[in-house]
Amino acid sequence: MTTKEKLDLTEYRPFPDEQGRNNRQTQWEIPALVRAMGLPTGARILEVGCGRGIALPVLDRLCSPRRLVGLDIDEELLVEAAANLREHGTKAELHRGDVRRIPFGDEAFDVIVDFGTLYHIARPQAALSEIARVLASGGTFVYETKASQFLSHPVRSRGRRLPAPAAYDLRRRRWAVLWASRTKASLASRPNASQSL
């Protein structure tokens, strides 16, 4: 039985590999996202649900990250991602893991990017809570808006939404039709900060 067959389809149903979408993402979408969301250079970047690793070489080229990591639950996609990184000469780490139990310590990343994964998994609240945990204070979480999901997957995205990010102390930062970003509040500005010190 392959890893794909072992994936629980009530948890997540895989998407096909579409060359047209991959090209659009690498040539247009990611450069526009990096500009619109003002992603910094030299940061520690994590992409959750990195799949075939299509976005990682582009993020590497445009953001020159200090650390670049792709996380995905599907081992077979990570094999394809490794080949894609080799082809582009991109230095990035690939980890197999569940975004609802991210295998990194607290505040390990300055930027976390999600190209739609959270819309399509069961229990996205657990994923958002983990993203908030591994994001550094002042760090940025970038995600696709509902409009973006609707344009890419008009049928599958119907009725799907993200949990309210404000509940995880992720505060609105930027919005640009297809993408939005949230900042993790610094400890000092969080309610009850003094109690948690």
Ligand SMILES: C[S@@+](CC[C@H](N)C(=O)[O-])C[C@H]1O[C@@H](n2cnc3c(N)ncnc32)[C@H](O)[C@@H]1O
């Ligand atoms: C919408 S696709 C995005 C793939 C890629 N980032 C892209 O833009 O082409 C979602 C990805 O999330 C992965 N995934 C699904 N459930 C996951 C989970 N619980 N934890 C981590 N990754 C997951 C899938 O294997 C898939 O690669």
